[in-house]
Every structure is written in structure tokens, then in C-alpha cells.
Amino acid sequence: MEQETGVPSPESHVPSASSPSPGSGGANSADSSANAPAANSDWSSSTTKNTTVSGSRSPNDTMAEPRGLGDNAPNDPWRFHRSEEERPAAEQLPPTQSSPFGKQGSGFYLVLAVIIALVAGLAGGAIGYGISSSGDGDGRTPTSLGASNGDTPALAKRPPESVAGVVEKVQPSVVTIDINAGRLAGNGSGLVISKEGYILTNNHVASAGGNRTNIIVRFHDGSAHKAQVVGRDPGTDLAVIKAEGAENLTPVQFGDSDKIRVGDPAVAFGAPLGLSETVTAGIISALDRPVLTGGTEPGVETGGAEAYMAALQTDAPINPGNSGGPLVDGSGNVIGVNSAIASLPGGGNIGLGFAIPINQAKRIAEQIISSGQARRTVIGIRLAQDVASGGGAARGGDTSPGVTLASVEPGGPAAEAGLKAGDVITRFAGKPTENAVALVALIRKHAAGETVQVSYKRDDKTSETSMKLADQSVQT
Template identity: 35%
Template structure:
């Protein structure tokens, strides 16, 4: 199971797991707010009520790639499931692929066998077997999956009168509220852990819609797809990822908020897929340096690096260099806020954007489109390039409008540094807002140009960069870390 690594912008390495479930047989739990008080008698009564709805999912998946192929779907399968038992491994499947078994978790949300879990638990599954706490086993089939939020819905075959739970209101959670996880860590069976909500709105860079609940309730391998409960037994999150240098719980786990789960599950049950709003812009984070160069007081908002031709943003009049600070009155506090706000707007509906342009605020009205797979691929291809270990920075192409905002002359070229790893080799040499114009005497126009210069410097340990910093040219001897 992949673990998050400590970087300035935690690049998602998904998948810690947690099994947390819920439900009294045939009944749903009352709607109440999360409370931080831990009862003197512990959580025994709560666990007795909700644990019947905890389910353990055994998945069979087959890779079509030969064994041992680096970067193959099989390698990804192993990386994600983590707890694959060697006794289930087959050197070679009859059709040429490998067959693997893995374990995950989920929770029942209806008495006829509808289960919510993580997409990474069931993706590529050729067979699924679900076991309840009382020992009953069922076959299951996929209803729908949403890889972008790592949420999936499956349904048991020939099931009725099962225990289930309801999703609570995750917007009512506060930092410090007590939470409980019930799961299947390392395949041990039903296990209960407790803790508090450590933080809200965490962005771990696992996808464009990151908005995780962080908790210190112990979450380990085998818990993926299970729920996180408040002290009244409502499911307030689905455990999905952990930060761990060791592979075990170190008290930093991440759960998808129940309100996100509810919206996705409703669409998957109704349509088998999820529809999201589309604006058609490439964005980058604001930094204090960029804000200062643009004459803005704060660094909130999402900076528009590029507007796609023919997109809703293009037709609505958005321009490269605009800073979007609000959508329909909801503040865009950082870059990651914008995709979530736009995704929630139905196709064809108008949205009012608050925009900073040329030092003045204005409103732009756009008609939101629908995010289709081809548009998703375009957006991903235009996302910031991460040079990670070699330089420890993230860069994007320099757009003409942004160059003007940064006080650069017409025709200026280069790449803009949008993030710097504070633990990286150049934390004290480069800063967000720097424009890299040359590397080792070579003109830099694209992230690919810089990547080529980095590769050619392999073994030298240092790369001479010409940088425009707040309009002034400076040379930087950037350290190139060994890969």
C-alpha cells in the first residue's frame, strides 16, 4: 500500500486503508451532531450497534502483464492492496496474466446490500466476495466507480434484511471532535480504534477534488473503504489514505468527507457514473511573491495560467492572468478549492466568478459545461510539471499575461516556479514566483526543456540557472539531487 511522503505539496501516493462500518440490523441510526466527549464507559455500546454493518471484501483481480514488469497494472495492484497473501499468488495465469487476491473494507448503506467502499479496493476486480460480521458471505458486483474521488458502490447478490448505516453531515465536524473507526487491519478481522478529528480540508494531492478529514484514529492496511464514525454512530467519512514512512499507522490518516461520499454515491446509484462541472482553465497556486508582483493584498485565489479555446471560461471572457477569488459567493482560498466548487455545478448552469484583473475586482458570468474524459485528459496534460527529487520544485509555462503581471518584457519566455519542496535540495535557492529563463546556457521555454537540462546535468550535482526574480535577473547554482 502506497504511503504519502513528506513533501511541501504532498504528492498523492494514495491508499491507506480503513475499515469502518456501521449499522443496526434493519434500522438506521438517528441524526445527531458529532460530539467531542469520550464516554466514561468507552465506545462499547456504539461498536455493538454499528459493527454488524462492517463488511470485509475479498477481491480477485487479474493483470494482463507478465510477472515482474515494473510499472505494470499488477505492480500497481500490489502497491495499493499491500496485504496480498503469498499463498494466493500464481506465477502465471492460464491466459498469460497474474491472478491476485486482496482485502478491503466497506459499509452497508441499505438493507438490500448496497455497499460503499474505495474504488482502489474493487478496481480491476474479476470476482468479489463480501463477508459480514455474523459470518454470512455474499457475492457482489460493481454498481459504479469514480476514480477521481476513489469512491465505489457495489451490491450484494440475493441479499435482504441486512444491517446498515446512514451518512452523517461532515460539514458539522470540528477539529477536536471524537471519531471511531471499525475495520479489518492487516486482515485481522473486526478491529476498533478511536481518536479525534485532527484537521479538516486537507489536500494531499491525490486528485483534483482533495478535501480530506485528517484523523489520528489508527488506520492501517486492510482498512480501505471503511467508514469513520462520530460518537453518535453516524458515518462522517470513508477512510482512504495514510501518511506513513513505516507502512503502519503513525496517527495521520485521511478520510473522504461523508458529504462528498453522499453526492458521488447518489450519482453512481442513479447513473452508474458521476457528472461534474467544467470551466476549461489551467490554474496554478497564488503565492505571496506573485500576489505582490500583481499588486494584490493577499495570496488567496486560483491563478488562471491558460484558458482553453472554446471552453466555458473562454466564452465567458476569462483571461490568462485572472485570479479567481470566489464562485457563486463561495471563497476560493487556494487553488484546490476551485475544481471542487466548479465540479459541484450542474452542466448548463450559470456561475458568477469574482475575479481580480489588472488590480481591480470584477464579476464574470460563465455557463458551466460538463467534464468529460477527454477534457479531463487535457486538463491533466496541462497540470504543473513536478521535477520532484532532482530539483524539488514544481513549474508551469510562462503565459504572456502572467509575464506582464510579473513585470517582464514582451516576448519573455521561461517557466514559473509554482512550488518548492521545503525539504528539497533548493529550498533556500529558489522560490515560488521565480521565472527560470535559462539552464546551463540553454534557453528554457517549457517544463520539458528544463527536464532535459536536468537530465544532461546528471552526475554534475549542480545546474546553473538564470532566473528572473521580481523583475531582476539573478543566477542560481541549483543543486541536482541524485535520482
């Protein structure tokens, strides 16, 4: 049915990225795979483990091999190691083998923060699988997510508007998540979203080791509890887990990611390299940055889907182990879930971090908790991708921004809005759609039932139409 869940073909315009494997202190793998748009067949499969940001890319850039692995995977210090003896020292890390990020091999790479977090020698995994449903629950008791103003501790020593004041408010709601799946081990982060013990994190943190995964959640007060995966959504890299027997928890307060502006303060929480309760600060650098993460990792059962996000970009340092932790505003309200970073080959944080907007993450978490299954926003289309155009629409020699529709599903949102095969979508909900990643990320950011404006070209004429979004259940 809907193919917006697919992954752009290797030759698409999206720049490649690396997803470093395990290290100490962080979960490090990502669910990937799924359908990818091919030059003439709409979508083709892709099994890579990396993160990409939309933009032009060289025809030689391939997404077919795991980023950071390649032919030397057995000797790659970022990969999952089976014993202590195999784990190399951090200073011995060679340049990561992956595709360049940007035009003509600019040298940037997008890497899953969780994966890098396992650099210290732990074999990393993935986390969670967010599955949501739009209200048609299975009898589960409704859960109120987030905290009321009266639930948060008083800021006795520091002014609330200071970073220290934000830390006092948020830190009790941040957890470190330890993953153990036999010889595979790693860690990530998460945020408490209800007093009942529900915790929001990344899918690539919660799903490490597949069904063999044992999850331990460590809280701010020093207590530790086993946890189970409630649901996960690889397509958005989100998951919900629940701590067993945890009581008197302090849930986070949710902000409104739609009201964030570039330049607003941002504070990131998590356990980079296993260092729990680490806090870094910066600003919001960009909004709706198209990012694609995903892939497979030897020895890790991740389920294969790739994740698209219209991300909040921040220069607040995010490193391996921060994955799944909260990104908050200057008032201590959560505005995003840390998920990925861009990095130079063999390097760490360079001030390019990406977080899933909290409005989207909260919606999916509510679906998972209420029904155990996520629902994915769709518009009823299949995409055509030109392998030689750097990811632009497949329409002859035209490489201008836009995404060509290969087909439109009868009765779907796109058809009802008047779109036809061959139309080129240039803007979605007021945002430019330069490539397939940007379009898919924006579609998934919005909820079913919303009405958005869509700009498109047909026969060199630009038009605009209103489209009411739909959704479908996520099969895991």
C-alpha cells in the first residue's frame, strides 16, 4: 500500500552516513532495511547501518554496505566484539569506512549516537520498537504522559532559567539503559514519561540483541530495575519500555517542538560513553533537518527498518550513549529525543546533533502505550527516484528540487487532493521537499487527520492543494 516508508535508493541525493558500532557506554546499532526507491522501480531494498542528512551526493556514494564496516568489518574496532580481548583501545580506531556526507565527498558522516556510545569496548545493541495506534486500543488503561507543574522538584539552589536550574528539574527523569544480549552489551539513555514506569527511548537502543535482550534501567536515585519493551517503531527510531516495580517516578514535562525557533537554548541529557547524568548545552541550529538513519549490524537483530526524521539540529554535544535521552529547552521542557550525530571520519562530536521532535515522539509513545502498535502517517503514493540526479525527481534532465510521484493510490489522501502520477511535490506543509528523505520525514512528522498544504508541479505549472493525512498500522 503506502510506500513512503521505503528507503531512497543508493544513488539518491541523500548523503551517506556512518553508524559506528559498539563502544563503551552506548547502545550502537540501528534497525534498518525496508523498501527503497529505485530509479525505475519506485523502491528497492537497502541494508545499511547509518544516518544520512538530505543533500546532494556523488554517484559513487553507496548505501549498500554498512557504514563504518565495509570489507574490513572483522577488523573494524567499531563493530560488535565477542570478547574483551577483541575490543581495541579507543586511540587505535582507524578512519571509519563510509560514504561522504554532502557533495563530492565533503567528508562528513552521520552516525547513530547510540552506536558510538559503545566505543569503550562494549558490544552495542539497539533499543525499542515504538508501535502506536490511533485510539483503537486493546483494553489497556489510558496513561497520562508527562508531569504537571506540581510534580517537579523545587529549584532551591539555582534560578530556573539557568542551565543548573534546568538540570535540577530534568535530571531525576533521565535514565541510563543497560543492554545485555549474551556477549553483546551496551547502553543508551531514556526519559521517564509516566509515573507508572513507561520510558521513551530510541528503537536502536531498545532492540539490541533482538529477543535475547535483557534491559536494566538505572534511575537518578541509584535504583535499578528490569524493563520490558512495550512497543517500538523502527521507521521513526522510537520505542517505549516499562520498568518493572519502579515507583514514585518523576516524569518529564513536555514542551512544544512546533514552537521552537533557531537560536533557542537547548540542553542534552544522557550517558555518553556510559557516563551517566552527563549534561551538555547549546542552541537549536536548524529545524526540520531531513535525516535518514538505519542499517544492519553483524550479530545484532534489529529488524531492518530505516528511520526518517525531520529533526531538530543542535550544537549541544551529543555522543555515543546519549541516544534516547531528552533534549530540553531553556525551561527544562522536553523538545526532542536525541537520536543521531554527524561526525568526521574517525571523529566524535563536531556540534551536529539531531533529535526527533517531541510532538511526534509523544504521539507515537501514546499509541504504543494504548495499543502496543504504532501508526505511520501516509498519503498514498509511490515515489520515482532518478539515480543520476543526486536524489532529485526523476523527470529527464531536470534536477531541480522536488519529488516525482510514480503512482498515486486511488482513494488515498494524495488522490483525494487531486495529485496524479508524474506530479512533482515541491513543498509539504510549508517546507521544501528537495528529495525523498525530506518528503517522507515531513509526512511522518505530522499526524493523521491533519490537513496540510502541498505545492506541486504539473506540466511546468506550479499549483497548491490541501491534503488530509491518513495513517496505517506498523507491522513489526
